[in-house]
Amino acid sequence: MDNQNNNSSDPPLGIIFDWDSTLIDNWCAIAHSLNLTLKKMGLQPWTYSEIRTQTKQSARDSFPDIFGSKWREALDFFYKAFESNHIQSLTPLPGAEELILNIKSHGMFMGIISNKNGTYLRKEISQLGWHRYFDRIIGASDAEKDKPAVETVVALLQGTNIKPGKEIWFVGDSVIDLQCAHLAGCLPILVKTGTITSDEILRWPPEKTFTSCLELNAEFQQLIHGYNQQDRELGHHPNRTIHRRK
Structure with missing residues (x-):
């Protein structure tokens, strides 16, 4: 200390x-959901390290930079993916x-x-x-x-x-x-x-x-x-x- x-x-x-x-710790759910979203939107998946360092802002602040004009569509898809697995990986x-x-x-x-x-x-x-x-x-x-x-x-x-x-x-x-x-x-x-x-x-x-x-x-x-x-x-x-x- x-x-x-x-x-x-x-x-x-x-x-x-x-x-x-x-x-x-719930980063497994976040990483999985974000990479599904990136793939859905035609972008390359990120490494686990990239996700940990580049997702400190809220989604409404960070998604416009990542997905541009389609950020709301990406956000809806992300939340559907996250909803399905975030409780199971909660530690x-x-x-x-x-x-x-x-x-x-x-x-x-x-x-x-x-x-x-x-x-x-x-x-x-x-x-x-x-x-x-x-x-x-x-x-x-x-x-x-x-x-x-x-x-x-x-x-x-x-x-x-x-x-x-x-x-x-x-x-x-x-x-x-x-x-x-x-x-x-x-x-x-x-x-x-x-x-x-x-x-x-x-x-x-x-x-x-x-x-x-x-x-x-x-x-x-x-x-x-x-x-x-x-x-x-x-x-x-x-x-x-x-x-x-x-």
């Missing part, structure tokens, strides 16, 4: 997570459920902002039984614009007492997540399970970097322990909740 510029010993007020490659990443359960136990606000279509995103979250952990879920097309636009964070926090700021962690694996965190004023947290490059990290630097959800969970628990220890030393009630959702 690498801490770059964050000197705070306090736990976050809330945590926003990316979905794919941050908490789960939680190591430590992901333990991490969100730990955060949930402390009553903190948790949300998801993903560039996966919101309908399929919510199906995947429900399939894992994780819908009960998250207060808000924003997928592609749920907000006026998709990540990295600030509108996604605004939509996620709308109606809560929580404002974007450094007390909100934005956890993701890609440059899109880091960029969104910076633009919204949240604390950018990188989990290096994706394909982010050194140049992208230099341009949009994370405050903390972890190799996995397991490592992030250990850091989170250490912050909670330190915060509670400080409370006890100051004479506060040792069992109070750190930050309650509002």
